[in-house]
Amino acid sequence: MKIRLYVLTATLFLLLAAPMVFAAGDTFPTLKAGSEVYSNVTVTTVTATDIYFSHAKGMGNAKLRSLEPELQKRFKYDSVKAGEVEVQQAASTARYQMAVAAKARVDKLLPNPNEEVPPVETNEQGEPIAPKIYAKSFRGQHAPQILLEKWITLAPALEGKFVLLEFWAASSEPCQRVIPQLNELQEKFKDRLVVIGLTDEPEEEIRKLQEPRINYAIATDTLGRTKQTVELKAIPHALLIDPKGIVRFEGLPLYLTESSMELLVGRYGN
Numbered sequence: 001m002k003i004r005l006y007v008l009t010a011t012l013f014l015l016l017a018a019p020m021v022f023a024a025g026d027t028f029p030t031l032k033a034g035s036e037v038y039s040n041v042t043v044t045t046v047t048a049t050d051i052y053f054s055h056a057k058g059m060g061n062a063k064l065r066s067l068e069p070e071l072q073k074r075f076k077y078d079s080v081k082a083g084e085v086e087v088q089q090a091a092s093t094a095r096y097q098m099a100v101a102a103k104a105r106v107d108k109l110l111p112n113p114n115e116e117v118p119p120v121e122t123n124e125q126g127e128p129i130a131p132k133i134y135a136k137s138f139r140g141q142h143a144p145q146i147l148l149e150k151w152i153t154l155a156p157a158l159e160g161k162f163v164l165l166e167f168w169a170a171s172s173e174p175c176q177r178v179i180p181q182l183n184e185l186q187e188k189f190k191d192r193l194v195v196i197g198l199t200d201e202p203e204e205e206i207r208k209l210q211e212p213r214i215n216y217a218i219a220t221d222t223l224g225r226t227k228q229t230v231e232l233k234a235i236p237h238a239l240l241i242d243p244k245g246i247v248r249f250e251g252l253p254l255y256l257t258e259s260s261m262e263l264l265v266g267r268y269g270n
Contacts (some may be wrong), residue, residue: 028180030053030073033062047077049089086131091200091224121255127267128260130251134234138247146196147225152206156194162265163241164195166253167232169208171201175236178253179212186216187263192265200224211270242268 031041045052052061064077151214168175186195195216240249
């Protein structure tokens with residue numbers, strides 16, 4: 001099978017545990033942080049990246065990297081650890097912003113249980129087309145390199161099968177709402193299709209999701225490497241990859257119906 005799918009071990013050690021408190025209660029007549037100078041300072045908490053304190057005009061905080069070298073040493077500032085924490089903080093913020101953006105963009109496309117599914121648009125060959133995608137387009141091209149950090153479920157057998165790769169997050173309501181549809185596709189086409197949900201959330205977040213139940217393969221890529229390759233801006237987003245490694249559908253999974261899958265599997269499965 002020509003789908004480039006790799007399972008790698010993450011090397012980034014994530015340091016988002018409880019705050020590291022050093023010298024809480026220390027007082028300073030003045031504290032210089034970058035271009036700011038605070039007076040009557042009392043330190044309350046120091047983490048790997050920030051110092052929190054009260055001062056003459058209220059409460060404040062500053063990055064440890066903005067302090068004088070002597071204070072950085074006093075508060076045990078480690079630039080490497082701080083950088084790792086900031087990378088993970090940025091990733092968490094990006095996931096949250098993506099989930100919010102996805103909900104805002106997708107809610108109008110995802111029907112309520114009592115509403116009819118909106119009509120599926122097609123090209124000249126009758127193949128389904130999502131009206132708009134929030135990612136780089138790969139349709140009709142070889143699939144991008146897919147990097148997996150860890151299988152949460154058993155690794156599926158891919159040889160000779162279509163792969164429906166869905167970018168998702170357990171914390172995203174729009175993603176949760178398409179799970180039943182993906183379950184149905186996996187069950188109906190189980191002999192010719194493997195559905196894989198790929199997320200950059202940590203394993204513990206995925207396992208918190210009990211309903212709706214997921215009946216297809218799940219994997220993590222907490223560093224978001226595949227998401228970056230796809231230039232993904234909103235989830236859920238799916239790529240249907242044929243057995244030769246060519247992308248035959250991309251976009252919101254809602255538009256990949258059973259009839260559309262029948263057509264694509266019949267046309268590109270040989």
